[in-house]
Amino acid sequence: MESLIELSQYILQNLINAAQRGSFYAVISIGYSMVYGVLMLFNFAHGDIFMVGTYIGFGIATLFLAIFAGFLPGPLIFISTVVVTMFLASLIGVFVEVAGYRPLRNAPRASAAITGLMIGIIFETGILILLGAKRLSFPPLMESVTYHVGGIYVTNIKILIIIISLLLMLALHAFIQKTKWGMAMRAMSYDFLAVPLMGVSINIIAPLTFAVGAGLASVAGILYGQAYPILDPYMGVIIGWKAFVAAILGGRGSIKGAALAGYLLGFIEIFVATIFPSTLRDLIAYSIILVILTFRPRGFFGMEHSTKLRL
Amino acid sequence: MRKTIVFTIVAFAFAMMFSPLAFSARKTIIKIGINAPLTGDIPKVGEGTKYAALMWLEDIEKAGGLEVGDKKYDVELVMEDNESKAESAVKANTKMITQDDVLAIIGPQSSKQAIPAGEVANKYKTVMISPWSTNPSTTLDRPFVFRGCFLDPFQGPVVANFITDEFGFTKAAVLYDVASDYPKGLAEVFKQAWEKKHGAGSVVAYESFTTKDTDFSSQLTTIVKSGAQVLFTPQYYNEVPLIVKQAKELGWEGPIVGSDSWGSAETVELCGEACYGLFFSTHYAAAGAKGATKAFIDRYKETYGYIPDDVAALTWDALQLAQLSIQNAGKITGKIEVDRVAVRDALAQVKDFDGITGKMTFTEEGDPIKCAVIVKINDRGEYEFYKSSCP
Numbered sequence: 222m223e224s225l226i227e228l229s230q231y232i233l234q235n236l237i238n239a240a241q242r243g244s245f246y247a248v249i250s251i252g253y254s255m256v257y258g259v260l261m262l263f264n265f266a267h268g269d270i271f272m273v274g275t276y277i278g279f280g281i282a283t284l285f286l287a288i289f290a291g292f293l294p295g296p297l298i299f300i301s302t303v304v305v306t307m308f309l310a311s312l313i314g315v316f317v318e319v320a321g322y323r324p325l326r327n328a329p330r331a332s333a334a335i336t337g338l339m340i341g342i343i344f345e346t347g348i349l350i351l352l353g354a355k356r357l358s359f360p361p362l363m364e365s366v367t368y369h370v371g372g373i374y375v376t377n378i379k380i381l382i383i384i385i386s387l388l389l390m391l392a393l394h395a396f397i398q399k400t401k402w403g404m405a406m407r408a409m410s411y412d413f414l415a416v417p418l419m420g421v422s423i424n425i426i427a428p429l430t431f432a433v434g435a436g437l438a439s440v441a442g443i444l445y446g447q448a449y450p451i452l453d454p455y456m457g458v459i460i461g462w463k464a465f466v467a468a469i470l471g472g473r474g475s476i477k478g479a480a481l482a483g484y485l486l487g488f489i490e491i492f493v494a495t496i497f498p499s500t501l502r503d504l505i506a507y508s509i510i511l512v513i514l515t516f517r518p519r520g521f522f523g524m525e526h527s528t529k530l531r532l
Numbered sequence: 533m534r535k536t537i538v539f540t541i542v543a544f545a546f547a548m549m550f551s552p553l554a555f556s557a558r559k560t561i562i563k564i565g566i567n568a569p570l571t572g573d574i575p576k577v578g579e580g581t582k583y584a585a586l587m588w589l590e591d592i593e594k595a596g597g598l599e600v601g602d603k604k605y606d607v608e609l610v611m612e613d614n615e616s617k618a619e620s621a622v623k624a625n626t627k628m629i630t631q632d633d634v635l636a637i638i639g640p641q642s643s644k645q646a647i648p649a650g651e652v653a654n655k656y657k658t659v660m661i662s663p664w665s666t667n668p669s670t671t672l673d674r675p676f677v678f679r680g681c682f683l684d685p686f687q688g689p690v691v692a693n694f695i696t697d698e699f700g701f702t703k704a705a706v707l708y709d710v711a712s713d714y715p716k717g718l719a720e721v722f723k724q725a726w727e728k729k730h731g732a733g734s735v736v737a738y739e740s741f742t743t744k745d746t747d748f749s750s751q752l753t754t755i756v757k758s759g760a761q762v763l764f765t766p767q768y769y770n771e772v773p774l775i776v777k778q779a780k781e782l783g784w785e786g787p788i789v790g791s792d793s794w795g796s797a798e799t800v801e802l803c804g805e806a807c808y809g810l811f812f813s814t815h816y817a818a819a820g821a822k823g824a825t826k827a828f829i830d831r832y833k834e835t836y837g838y839i840p841d842d843v844a845a846l847t848w849d850a851l852q853l854a855q856l857s858i859q860n861a862g863k864i865t866g867k868i869e870v871d872r873v874a875v876r877d878a879l880a881q882v883k884d885f886d887g888i889t890g891k892m893t894f895t896e897e898g899d900p901i902k903c904a905v906i907v908k909i910n911d912r913g914e915y916e917f918y919k920s921s922c923p
Contacts, residue, residue, distance in 0.1 A: 234753050235749075241749070242749070356802060365781065367783075450777070451773060451774060455744070456746075458744075459744050491750040494751060499741060499750070499751050499754075
């Protein structure tokens with residue numbers, strides 16, 4: 222009996238671990254899916270946009286803490302950091318679209334995909350030159366409190382990460398389903414040839430999509446900085462690739478799918494490391510995903526028409 | 533056309549005659565080569581090397597030269613930048629040996645340069661002392677290559693001994709990066725040493741991750757559940773803060789112990805108070821140093837404005853070793869090949885050399901037998917000498 226309780230505690234603890242990890246994958250992979258929906262290409266710079274977003278968050282958080290700490294309450298500083306960072310990061314998203322993708326819009330898809338990699342490398346080395354190779358430590362925007370409930374350890378930051386990620390995704394869902402802009406994005410992903418004829422310009426919808434994706438990624442970056450407070454210019458590479466895997470697994474262009482697959486990826490990674498020797502974690506985790514894709518080549522919510530697309 | 537060629541050759545011959553190279557064979561100046569990463573990935577390491585070498589040279593010049601037998605010789609440092617690259621380190625060694633006629637070489641520091649560069653030094657029968665390279669291959673089967681520090685695997689038993697003596701624990705956990713040579717090797721050696729002491733199965737959790745991972749929550753949950761009393765994690769400064777933070781958030785209360793890879797000043801900068809009170813093994817500790825070590829630290833700090841790291845201290849010791857063995861060789865014949873062999877033989881004979889990083893005696897492989905320092909990160913975030921731990 223006692224060992225059963227212990228086992229369930231152990232599983233519950235890992236579920237929480239997985240929910241935190243999965244939140245990051247989910248929020249970042251949505252950025253891939255949104256861009257894919259509208260432009261039908263994967264923005265491979267997205268992992269590095271996440272990295273730049275984290276650095277912007279780092280700068281804003283350091284600045285705001287220096288100015289406002291003491292006379293503004295902590296949560297207010299946190300919220301204003303998030304808002305300002307989101308705004309600045311969405312400008313980065315717009316910049317990537319306008320400078321990187323727009324000139325290549327009629328080029329073969331492979332060229333556009335490579336553009337993303339180039340932009341990513343430019344961001345990495347740009348940050349490297351600007352700030353040096355030194356790792357930076359993200360300042361804590363709130364004091365970490367550990368709760369010990371029924372044999373399970375949870376911090377306030379973990380709870381916050383999970384809640385904010387869910388809220389962000391709900392807000393995005395509302396934006397896409399309920400607003401005119403959202404409707405235009407949906408229409409664009411349905412038919413990118415006919416919609417511009419109806420007076421909806423791709424030159425507005427595409428930057429908007431990039432801006433929203435980058436904004437989301439930057440919030441993920443701030444939360445990431447709270448959970449794993451060490452920044453380096455290459456931090457976006459691995460997490461970007463994993464979020465990309467989640468985007469494919471969820472079904473190209475499906476935002477709901479990307480979010481679900483992000484969480485699934487988190488769960489698979491954590492539980493594989495728990496059950497099997499941790500040395501084999503990525504090997505087993507990504508073999509599982511390969512098997513899933515073999516049986517569901519379009520991912521969970523992939524659209525039928527996506528087969529005739531070019532990439 | 534022919535005129536041009538003749539002219540070029542004559543001009544070249546003239547240039548050769550007046551170049552310092554042509555004279556170097558006649559004048560007996562003792563030249564010591566320094567092969568250091570002055571640029572590249574780890575310029576700070578190069579800087580420490582350079583500064584320690586300049587301090588040593590200053591001492592020699594103050595004494596009016598290096599006394600060998602009963603004659604005083606002028607000493608010249610030949611400093612070459614290896615850009616923290618293996619090819620450049622090889623090139624630098626070749627140049628210093630074949631063109632500059634150095635008597636001995638100090639450096640390169642990292643194993644990835646010291647291993648290939650050692651090959652060159654050994655081939656040309658020139659003494660090379662790498663102050664900082666901890667990989668066994670650097671000196672293996674190379675009679676002319678020595679090092680100033682202990683080997684990676686050596687820290688495994690040292691840390692196992694320290695934990696056993698200090699805390700009396702019997703159950704340990706290990707968390708390491710399986711994709712990186714240094715942590716992986718050290719984790720394996722620690723496990724062996726620990727299980728030899730406390731029996732098979734006394735390493736109750738042996739968990740790994742891969743380079744660039746930032747989330748260790750599943751591994752740490754397993755470690756916490758395993759009932760381990762101590763966590764050994766031979767990781768680098770960018771991972772240690774994350775591991776320590778996440779371990780504490782998952783309910784880990786025992787001590788966390790590391791190895792010399794924690795020694796970078798950035799560990800504490802990035803980790804903050806979470807790391808206070810933790811231990812790691814290393815070559816030398818600045819805070820709490822005594823005697824000659826303290827004198828060196830004070831002088832370095834006064835000259836260059838910051839506390840020297842282990843590279844500078846080990847380079848200093850390597851230069852003292854070079855100096856001692858040149859003096860012990862008895863005389864400088866002026867025939868560089870003969871002198872190099874004499875210096876090598878003298879260095880191999882060194883017993884109980886009292887360096888600032890500990891007493892050293894060389895094994896046949898050219899590796900010193902010395903004690904490791906256990907450092908405690910104190911409440912001000914300084915690396916404080918805690919105790920000396922021998923294998």
